[in-house]
Amino acid sequence: MTEEMETLHEFTNQEYKYGFVTDIESDTLPKGLNEDIIRAISAKKAEPDWMLQWRLTAFRNWSKMEEPTWANVKFNPIDYQDIVYYAAPKKSDGPKSLDEVDPAILEMYNKLGIPLHEQEVLAGVAVDAVLDSVSVATTFKEKLSDLGIIFCSFSEAVREHPELVKKYLGSVVPPGDNFFAALNSAVFSDGSFVYVPKGVRCPMELSTYFRINAQFTGQFERTLIIAEEGSYVSYLEGCTAPMRDENQLHAAVVELVAHDNATIKYSTVQNWYPGDKEGKGGIYNFVTKRGLCKGVGAKISWTQVETGSAITWKYPGCVLQGDHSVGEFYSVALTNNYQQADTGTKMIHIGKNTSSTIVSKGISAGFGQNSYRGQVKILKNATNARNFSQCDSLLIGDKCGAHTFPYIEVKNSTGQVEHEATTSKIGEDQIFYLNQRGISTEDAVSMIVNGFCKEVLAELPMEFAVEAQKLLGVSLEGSVG
Amino acid sequence: MLSIKNLHAAVAGNEILKGIDLEVKAGQVHAIMGPNGSGKSTLAAVLAGREEFEVTRGTVSFAGKDLLGLAPEERAREGLFLAFQYPVEIPGVNSSYFLRTALNEIRQHRGLEKVSAMEFLKIIREKLQLVEMDEKFLKRSVNEGFSGGEKKRNEILQMATLEPRLAVLDETDSGLDIDALKIVANGVNKLRSKDNAFIVVTHYQRLLNYIIPDFVHVLYQGKIVKSGDKELALHLEDYGYDWIKEENSRSERW
Numbered sequence: 173m174t175e176e177m178e179t180l181h182e183f184t185n186q187e188y189k190y191g192f193v194t195d196i197e198s199d200t201l202p203k204g205l206n207e208d209i210i211r212a213i214s215a216k217k218a219e220p221d222w223m224l225q226w227r228l229t230a231f232r233n234w235s236k237m238e239e240p241t242w243a244n245v246k247f248n249p250i251d252y253q254d255i256v257y258y259a260a261p262k263k264s265d266g267p268k269s270l271d272e273v274d275p276a277i278l279e280m281y282n283k284l285g286i287p288l289h290e291q292e293v294l295a296g297v298a299v300d301a302v303l304d305s306v307s308v309a310t311t312f313k314e315k316l317s318d319l320g321i322i323f324c325s326f327s328e329a330v331r332e333h334p335e336l337v338k339k340y341l342g343s344v345v346p347p348g349d350n351f352f353a354a355l356n357s358a359v360f361s362d363g364s365f366v367y368v369p370k371g372v373r374c375p376m377e378l379s380t381y382f383r384i385n386a387q388f389t390g391q392f393e394r395t396l397i398i399a400e401e402g403s404y405v406s407y408l409e410g411c412t413a414p415m416r417d418e419n420q421l422h423a424a425v426v427e428l429v430a431h432d433n434a435t436i437k438y439s440t441v442q443n444w445y446p447g448d449k450e451g452k453g454g455i456y457n458f459v460t461k462r463g464l465c466k467g468v469g470a471k472i473s474w475t476q477v478e479t480g481s482a483i484t485w486k487y488p489g490c491v492l493q494g495d496h497s498v499g500e501f502y503s504v505a506l507t508n509n510y511q512q513a514d515t516g517t518k519m520i521h522i523g524k525n526t527s528s529t530i531v532s533k534g535i536s537a538g539f540g541q542n543s544y545r546g547q548v549k550i551l552k553n554a555t556n557a558r559n560f561s562q563c564d565s566l567l568i569g570d571k572c573g574a575h576t577f578p579y580i581e582v583k584n585s586t587g588q589v590e591h592e593a594t595t596s597k598i599g600e601d602q603i604f605y606l607n608q609r610g611i612s613t614e615d616a617v618s619m620i621v622n623g624f625c626k627e628v629l630a631e632l633p634m635e636f637a638v639e640a641q642k643l644l645g646v647s648l649e650g651s652v653g
Numbered sequence: 654m655l656s657i658k659n660l661h662a663a664v665a666g667n668e669i670l671k672g673i674d675l676e677v678k679a680g681q682v683h684a685i686m687g688p689n690g691s692g693k694s695t696l697a698a699v700l701a702g703r704e705e706f707e708v709t710r711g712t713v714s715f716a717g718k719d720l721l722g723l724a725p726e727e728r729a730r731e732g733l734f735l736a737f738q739y740p741v742e743i744p745g746v747n748s749s750y751f752l753r754t755a756l757n758e759i760r761q762h763r764g765l766e767k768v769s770a771m772e773f774l775k776i777i778r779e780k781l782q783l784v785e786m787d788e789k790f791l792k793r794s795v796n797e798g799f800s801g802g803e804k805k806r807n808e809i810l811q812m813a814t815l816e817p818r819l820a821v822l823d824e825t826d827s828g829l830d831i832d833a834l835k836i837v838a839n840g841v842n843k844l845r846s847k848d849n850a851f852i853v854v855t856h857y858q859r860l861l862n863y864i865i866p867d868f869v870h871v872l873y874q875g876k877i878v879k880s881g882d883k884e885l886a887l888h889l890e891d892y893g894y895d896w897i898k899e900e901n902s903r904s905e906r907w
Contacts, residue, residue, distance in 0.1 A: 600704075605741040607725035608701050608734075609755035609811065610762070619754070623745025623794065 201258040207231065210358055213258045222338060223330055230347035230357030237351045243514040244543040244575055245483050247456065250421060257359045257392075320369040321405075323378055326394050329365035336367055340398055344427040344464045344491070352423040352485075353460040356392050360425070363394035368403040368434075377633050379408040393424040399434035401467065406437040408636055422481075424459045432467030432494065439632050441640055443480035443647075451510025451539070454482025461488035462518075465497030465526075473500035474517070475631040477640045479647040482511060487545065489518030492526035492554075499528040502628040504640075506621075506647055507540025507572070516546035516577075521557035521587070530561040533625045535644075536572035537651035543575040550587035558588045565595040566624050568617070568651050618645030654679050654850050655700075655720075655819055660711035662699045668709065669695045671875035677819065680847040684861055684886060685854045687872035688894040693854045694738060696872070697823040700852075701735040702728050716818060729755075730762035732818030736808040736825050742796040748807075749777065749791035752814055759815055780813040784840045802833035809840040820844075821852045826860035838863030858890035873897055 201212055210231050214224040239250070270278060316323055322333060329337050347357035368374055399405050409426075422444065428436045438461075447454025457480075463472035474488040490499025501517035519528035534542040542565065550557045565574035576593050598620055606616035622629065622641050629637050655677040662670040669692045677683055687693050699706045700713065702725035713720040716731060723731065743751070756776075757767040768776065781788060784806045796804050805825055812820050822841070826834055841851065841864050853864055861869070861883060869886045871879040873894070878901055879885065889897075 599741070601741045602743055604701075604703060604725060605737065605743070606751075606755075608729050608737075609751075609815065610726050610729040610758035611755055612726050612758075615754070619746050619751065620743060623743055626745035 200256060203256050204253045205231070205255070205257055205359065209257055213359060213361075216258065217327055217330075219327075219330055220334060222334075226341070226347065227358050230354050231359075233348040234351065234354035234358055237348075237354055239351050243485050243545070244541065244577070245485065245512040245514050247483055247512075250456070252355075255421060258361070315375070319372050319375070321372060321374055322365065322367040324365055326360070326363040326365050326396070329396070333365070333367070336398065337365070337396070340396055340427065340429055342427075344429060344462045345425050345460050350460060352458040353425050356394060356423045356425045356460070360392045360394035363396075363424070364407075365395070366397040366405060366407060368397075368399045368405045370400040371402045372400075373403065374405040377406050377408050377635075391422055393422075393426075395424070395426040396429075397427070397436055397438070398429045399431060399436050399470075401432040401434060403431075404435045404437075406439070406633065408439050408441075408633060410441040410443070420453075420456055422455055422457045422459070424457075424461075426459070426461040426488075428461075428463035428472055430463065430465050430467065430470035430472050430497075433469040434467065435471040435473070436463060437473045438463070438475070438488070439636060440474075440476040440478075441632075441636060441643065442476065442478045442484070443643060445482075446480050446509065446511050446647075447482040449509050449538075451482070454511070455480065456483045457481035457486065458483075459486040461486065462491065463489070463499070464491045465494050465499060465523075467494040467497070468523075469496045469498075470494045471498040471500075473498075473502070473631070475502040475628065476504070476515075477625075477628070477632070477643070478503070478505040478513060478515060479643055481513075484511075484513040484515050486515045487518055487547075489520065489547075490528060491520045491522065492528065492557075493522045494526075495523040496525045497523055498526070500631075501528075501530045501532070501546075502631045503532045504535070504625045504628045504644070505533070505542055505544075506535040506644060507537070507542045508647055508651055509538040509540065511538075512541045514543040514545055516544045518547040519549070519559060521548075521550040521554040521559070524553065524555045525557070526554055527558040528560075530559070530563070531627055532561075532563045533628055534563070534565045534574055535568065535621055535624070535648075536565070536574050537568035537648055538572060540572045541575070542573065543577060545577040545579075547579040548581070548589055549579075550582045550584050550589070552583045554584050555586050557584065557586070559590065561589075561591045563591075563593045564624070565593075566621065567595065567597045568648065614645070614649060617648050617651065621645070621648060654716060655852075656712075656714045658712045660696075660699070660713060661709045662695060662706050663709050664695070664706050669706075669875055670699065672711070673872075673875075673877060675870065675877065677850050677852065679818075679850055681868065682845065682851045682853060682864065682866045684864075684866035684869045684883075685852060685872055685877075686856065686858070686869060686886060686889060688898070689856065691872045692875045693856075693872050694823055697735060697738075697821045697852075697854050700728075700733065700821055701725060726758070729815075729817075730759050732759075732816075734812050734815060734817035734820040736805075736812055736820065736822040738823040738825075738827065740796050740799075740804040740808055742794070742799075744794055744797050746795045747791075748793055748795050749773070751795050752777065752811060755811070756814055777814060780810055783813050783843055784810045785836050786810060801828040802830065805829055805833065805837055806840075809837050813840060813844055816844075817849065819850050819852070821854065823854045824856060825853075826855055826857065834860065835863060858886045861886045871897055873901055 201209055210227050214227055345353050348354055366378055430436050444455035444457060465472055472490045478484050492499050499519050505513045505515050507513050517530055530546055532544045534544055536542040544563045548559045563576050567574055574595055578591055580589055582589060602620055603613055603616045621644050629640055632640055657673050657675040660670055660673040685693055708721055753773045786806055825837055866883055869881055870877045
């Protein structure tokens, strides 16, 4: 990891420290969801009235909606009145030292090469995060603000930049877009806000890689990124290490807006708790992510590596509104044991000469079920739109499943849509070949899987790619032999 | 170095090896010949530890260790190398990365330092010359899209890089034209030393014109039925395997 990255992480951490933790006194609202709860959340965050009204509208929408059932996943009904929607962080909740942490988790941290101090934080050990490089972080904040870039927590953005939030919030994912997006809109806890002004190329990878404090915002995260004309920004979300999290339901919303000739690159590594080997527990990750290529020549590129969560329900998409705009989706989704993933993308071609690329790699092991679900839509005025989709599935063992659900809708005869799909099984021949060269079966599987995912991993920023490779290996441990 | 005693092995209940005895000492090259289906490739696979073959009787000791008690990767780290008859393609896995990983596993086992990417490049460049391969090969995925000849040369390259004590070449000559055959044989000859040994499994005598064996064994119906020096191979070339088959059916009748 470069020094720049390190500092940035600390900077982000610090952002959360000041943007969230210090704002809120430690307490918890009662279980359940109603208008009073929403008013209370909004009040605790000292939000302006327009923000409260927005939340209430979303809640009223949500109340009339049904939980979607079309995804190829199975889970017990969620009692939405049995969830605590607002809990301030309590550091004393966690284990007192690493000795109290599940040895299996510690082993995984060691395999991922996470330093001891970070291990403590990730495992929720009650330590005070030492941030003595405040001055360095300030330098970074200054560097960004000199360029006019705003990078702060969502709560801070609501307070400091209400005009921007008002203008863009819900403009890509409307509060009534779907059941989980509506829920998030009503109760979102915090998240990140990025604004890159015209012509500015953000000089560093922006990261919510806030390994520290991240557990406090995970449940109902809200992210909004705006790239003005001719600007560029690359944003990293997530963390390769599994984080302690008591909340089973996660429903995040991410909105991206790219104006003329702007580029947004959004990379995710998701490794929430997948549940145990018998499929007990684990996070339900129901996420709505969408980018709007609003202007001419705008480009939005999603890259995701999804290895965690018991259930993943996620379709980062692009609305290609501007002529000549470009959407990309590169995905690796891995399901082991009893994990289920139903993930893919939506590419909506509205403007002329728009193009989209989809590369999806699904890996299933154990009893895992992995579905690719993708929609490519070419609307009437989208002359000369092009799409290329490639969906590859890799099966490890014979008790898992891979499924592909492509939806293609073309309303303009000049459109070109290509779809390629393959399914392969990891071969015993391949494993034996590597064994015969001195490589253990675990490492062999990891190598084969990383080879399979190569095109997607190549899209990740360097630091992330290296960690993601390790993660794929660790996530598959015990799946062969 | 290698001592095989009364080795029996079966696949799916069918006995294929029916009592093999073989002693291989450092510095020696043994050729194992025989008609199709005689058990040559099974012997190679059993030595390497392929799971679908079940050893039903016998012992194999390698460098003082009970070979049959070791996992395939442990055998490799102990210095047993199998050049595959059909090398496997591994899409997306960079050849250079793969081979460096393998080398470092073996070095680590021998108590040596791992080599860095730079050091590895130096080593591999030298070995590439040995098998007359271009450096561009390092950027390709393991065996992916390789021609038959390239795959076989790649096996020899890996052997040269990993420096095994004992290399088993399983029909490395099959599907090779004469030029590729010479390159492969040349590679093997340059690696021969008093410290290592080779078992060359082949159907044809052709390869043995270039890799001169110290011993030639004929495998037939799961047993070594004849052993000799390189003259035996020449005899087989001239007369085929029929006389071996006849001799054995006679002995069965007696």
